[in-house]
Amino acid sequence: MTSARLAVDIGGTFTDFALDIGGRTFSRKVLTTAAEPEKGVLAGIGVILADATLEPADLGLIIHGTTLATNAIIERKGARTALLVTRGFRDSIEMAYEHRFEQYDIFMDKPAPLVPRKLRLAVPERIDASGRIIEPLDEQTLAGLVPVLRAERVTSVALGYLHSYVNPAHELRSRDILRELAPDIAVTMSSEVCPEMREYERWSTACANAYVQPVMDRYLKLLEDTLAGRGFSCPIYLITSAGGLTTVEIARRFPIRLVESGPAGGAILASHIAQQRGHDHIVSFDMGGTTAKICLIDDGQPHFSRSFEVAREYRFLKGSGIPIRVPVIEMVEIGAGGGSIAAVDNLARIQVGPASAGSEPGPACYGRGGRDCTVTDANLLLGRLQPDRFAGGKMRLDPEAASAAAVRSIGEALNLDVTGAALGVSEVVEENMANAARVHAVERGRVLSNRVMIAFGGAAPIHAARLAEKLDIATVIVPAGAGVGSAFGFLLAPIAYEVVRTRFGRLDATLDVAALNALRTGMRSEAEAVVRLGAPTAELTEGWTANMRYRGQGHEVTVRIPPGEMDASSAAELERLFVADYEQQFGRCIPNLDTEVLSWSLRLATVGDPIVPCPATPAQHLVEPAAHVEVVDPGSGRFEAVALYNRGDLAPGATIAGPALIVEDETTTMVTRRFSARIDALGSIVLTRT
Structure with missing residues (x-):
């Protein structure tokens, strides 16, 4: 080995x-x-x-x-799943937040739960918010539900009892009974997969875990x-x-x-590059075949969240998906990839995504039976992709099939020629990504113009310069191996595990620091037991966060706090950190309101090798192009001769003036007229606005 x-x-x-x-x-x-x-x-x-x-x-x-x-x-191809829930609460998973995410659309449909109503089965039991048993678990009724599960061909069960995050005794006993009576049925406990308050999110997460568990x-x-x-x-x-x-x-x-494992690898890669080069503020841009992901990275670290939505069905609008509460790197993800399908809507507008041609049949130019125009087809028709150089020449693209698809999907409806249709698709997808980045930054109280963009994924380097122009970003880095950037990010990931616990407390003299120190010790022991399975002797680093809010508010801000023992001064320090984060996100604090903590999270990870700073870039030198090709200028809409370079031929210090194309096996980097490119000491392409 x-x-x-x-x-x-x-x-x-x-x-x-x-x-x-x-x-x-x-x-x-x-x-x-x-x-x-x-x-x-x-x-x-x-x-x-x-x-x-x-x-x-x-x-x-x-x-x-x-x-x-x-x-x-997304495709609803998981296991046939049942939810065993506290009697009287079988419809909580469908009632959700009891609000409309699009209040002006009378035809709005809420996402259907993963578990239909007939498979949400009531169990007599009750535990209160302090963990006290009010009604014992009715084990006889629970056992009587097993024939129902058999008759309905259920293969996976989620247990969702009220307040089980405080006291999981009834879920533990139910799991043991089901294992004894139906050992072939997978069981997910909500108290184990998401031990937090708010039953809707907890039960939704448990149902989603149960739904995919047999498949995975x-x-x-x-x-x-x-x-x-x-x-x-x-x-x-x-x-x-x-x-x-x-x-x-x-x-x-x-x-x-x-669920978000692939995009997480890209964020790790971008964080590593940011630390190598000493950039404090980064926006990572990851565009593959199906989606585009945008992540903000500050001080060398991405932002983490405890919740996100999967399978948004209504134009990617928040609230139209299935909420999941698990540790996740915070980012925005939209249906804008190389395979995203373009069409004209009823208002004669070009729409791109979220549907994707995927790999089967794929874009029309793949020659695998696809008939819809996709972003990849548009890039081929604009000259940004070369038909005989795609995937290192191992997969020849078909311009005629792409042209026919563009005319059929866009040109005929809008009376555009092939070039106009392709340029329209490209401009729309780039503006969609720019708008998603703007909204993501504004929601978090951040700006984009002072950031360096790191672009990777098979399609991102093609669009990165144009996206940077729209966002007023002056520097773009396309790392070596950008076409498989997320996979390279995997190689940099630590072995890690995160534990979360609900423990309410006010930031005043009543804060029980002794109980919190005991809580943290227990959480660390739980996380360490998992991490040590893969790293028995490695050095570990601890991350400690709290979900905090002003008293009376309904949602929290996640605040990074120093690890270690708490003391009498901790309440004041926690409040100071909360106010700073709150002001960063919302632009102001709220005076004379008490602050409270709802939950605590501990992340334990192995310590990686020290990051070696990027050496100074060698002296600039000009290089001769491998060829000249015709590419459409996005400003004029006309073809022009553009220099083409093979990335493998470019040594550190090589400098290229835009417009130009830099081609490699897994991707192509487009250098627009407003940028110049230079190869740094680590082989990355650094685009700088001129």
């Missing part, structure tokens, strides 16, 4: 591979095999090992990220067994939505923590 480490990232269109052998790297992309994703994974592993002349036994570690859990929820359990077991059968003896880790590594065992129990 060598030091070789392999990262695998399953996306909606491509599955990405990144291999590191003591600093020597290899990368590959293969089309995702949606029906049987393990086939694409195994095929890609075979190809990249052949590139590096390695055998299966030579690998020391495999890190895996996947969209399977997300896709199962089968997939991970099949992948493990198949790899072992082919001679792979190295450990396998999964990347979580919070950017940490976890064991296959934990991933099989809590697959909901993997």
